[in-house]
Amino acid sequence: MDQELLSQLRIQFKRLRLLDLLCLSLAVLALSAYFIHRHATLAILGLNALLYLLAVRPRARGYQRDCIRASIRLSLGRYLAEAAYASPALDQAEVRDPRLVAVGEDPGAVTQKEGGRGLWRGREVQVGEVVLGNFFHSDAQHQRAEYLTGTWVRVELAQDTGLDCRLIRQDLMDPRSRAAYFGRHDGLCPTAQELPRWLREDWVVITGREDALPAQPVLSGLKELAGYTPTPMAMAVTGGVLSVYLHQRLLWRRVSLRQPPGEAWLNFDLLPELGRILEIARQL
Numbered sequence: 001m002d003q004e005l006l007s008q009l010r011i012q013f014k015r016l017r018l019l020d021l022l023c024l025s026l027a028v029l030a031l032s033a034y035f036i037h038r039h040a041t042l043a044i045l046g047l048n049a050l051l052y053l054l055a056v057r058p059r060a061r062g063y064q065r066d067c068i069r070a071s072i073r074l075s076l077g078r079y080l081a082e083a084a085y086a087s088p089a090l091d092q093a094e095v096r097d098p099r100l101v102a103v104g105e106d107p108g109a110v111t112q113k114e115g116g117r118g119l120w121r122g123r124e125v126q127v128g129e130v131v132l133g134n135f136f137h138s139d140a141q142h143q144r145a146e147y148l149t150g151t152w153v154r155v156e157l158a159q160d161t162g163l164d165c166r167l168i169r170q171d172l173m174d175p176r177s178r179a180a181y182f183g184r185h186d187g188l189c190p191t192a193q194e195l196p197r198w199l200r201e202d203w204v205v206i207t208g209r210e211d212a213l214p215a216q217p218v219l220s221g222l223k224e225l226a227g228y229t230p231t232p233m234a235m236a237v238t239g240g241v242l243s244v245y246l247h248q249r250l251l252w253r254r255v256s257l258r259q260p261p262g263e264a265w266l267n268f269d270l271l272p273e274l275g276r277i278l279e280i281a282r283q284l
Helices: 002-033 038-077 092-096 175-183 197-202 216-228 274-283
Strands: 081-085 110-120 123-137 143-156 164-169 203-207 233-238 241-247
Touching: 002 038, 038 081, 038 110, 038 123, 092 110, 092 123, 123 175, 123 274, 143 175, 143 274, 197 203, 216 233, 216 274, 241 274
Parallel strands: none
Antiparallel strands: 081 110, 110 123, 123 143, 143 241, 164 203, 164 233, 233 241
16 A cells, blocks of 8 residues: 555656656747747747646645655554544644643634544544644733644543643743643642652643542653653643644655655654554553
């Protein structure tokens, strides 16, 4: 299946290159015609521009889009069964309900881009690139906005854990934005539990209806995941759902218009953290 997908993309690439060569040929012809008939030059240049606008550019964008979607599907397929591209992959409520990352009440505060979904142990896993916006007061007179861009992973768990816990790296959000957001939600407060040193120093731990933390294997998995991913992150366990936000992890990659996709492209993993996230889910 992977090789078939790669073959389809290579066919698209060859067709795009043929159109590029046709545009180049018309440009050379226009240059040659300049010394013979200038009006013919203008006509050829006009035809060349129309060819580029109506055929080359749309196909180039379509090829890049298909490459990115295929890359998402292949990356998720490393870890999930029946992996597929989806956009949007998450409902707004699935991003808002865990109350993990500061986001405004306006529907436009949650924007989704690329994404996908699949099955892990028969349960759904959703992955989406999101932009989250939140307004807060920097002082009595001024309001500021904070926007976070990254990847959201939602995993359905085998059972209700009874937990309502959020573990957030301190440097993920502006402290004022975080305080304003959680201040709007009753029943959420910092945990009173004894925390390991690494959690106490670098993380904010907020619990809801029950002031309880995940078991030690889950916390060890979180520590390993946080050490692996290069940017700040946050994780929530709310009932039967595990939610993870990876800041600045984008489901995107540069697509070359000069070289066809090869084995290296096929083997590139857009979301290498997913395996560790599923290991955490296994412990819950």
